[in-house]
Amino acid sequence: MKNIFFIYTLLFLFILQSCVPKKNMVYLQNDNFENEVSQAKYVGLHIQVGDILEINVSAFDNIAARPFNLSTISQIGSPATTTSSTTAPSSYTVTTEGTIYFPILGTIYCKGLTKEQLKADLENRLKAYLTDPIVAISLKNFNISILGDVKSPGQKTSALEKLNIFQAVALAGDLQDSANRTNVKIIRFSEEQGKDIIATLDLSEASVAKSPYFYLQQNDIVYVEPDKNKQIAANTTNPNRNLILQLGGVFLGLFTLVYSLTKK
16 A cells, blocks of 8 residues: 555656646846846847838939939939939849949948948948938838747848847747747848857847847748757657556555555
């Protein structure tokens, strides 16, 4: 009788262990998380090969600015052209050489520059032709990929250029309950090193906001791995292993109860 109770107790403890509540379910756990998040630094997007940039040039004299906008070049000299036409965006695709071909200015190398750096470069070049030129640049193909234990994995397009990891997670419908929030990987291609760099973020800690990977770059890959319990369950031959163990515990408990009553 003592042996049966001993076996039952061990099995009961094992089942309890498998039912331990998942830790680190809460994002940004920190008593001082407001201060941590306020320190997040955004350095801007770095232009990559294949990026589609919308670039519009305006100036004190809008007519003089027209030759620098692709959308209005064909309309130069047309009396029907209005000032509003100079504000229409013009799209440029960054070539494999990391350049764009800009009207009149010619080939401009821009790979690796931030939008602000390219804006400053173009405005400086345009000063030779225009008074007070203003250049507006936007990225039209901000794509990231979110894989792993999320509710809606796949490639996502963001309307925001300043996109942090939590906004990216929101695009994927949030993490699954079984996701490992402490080991989210960011895969980013480094132009300087010529290879992919892998960084790890702990979304349960507010200090994640200090990471240079907190804000995503276009074409980043976010991988969310499942927790150990889900990995074990996925690799187990019988997917109903946990259910069988729990049912076994119930049956063993009933058997023990019946056995003890028959001995009275």
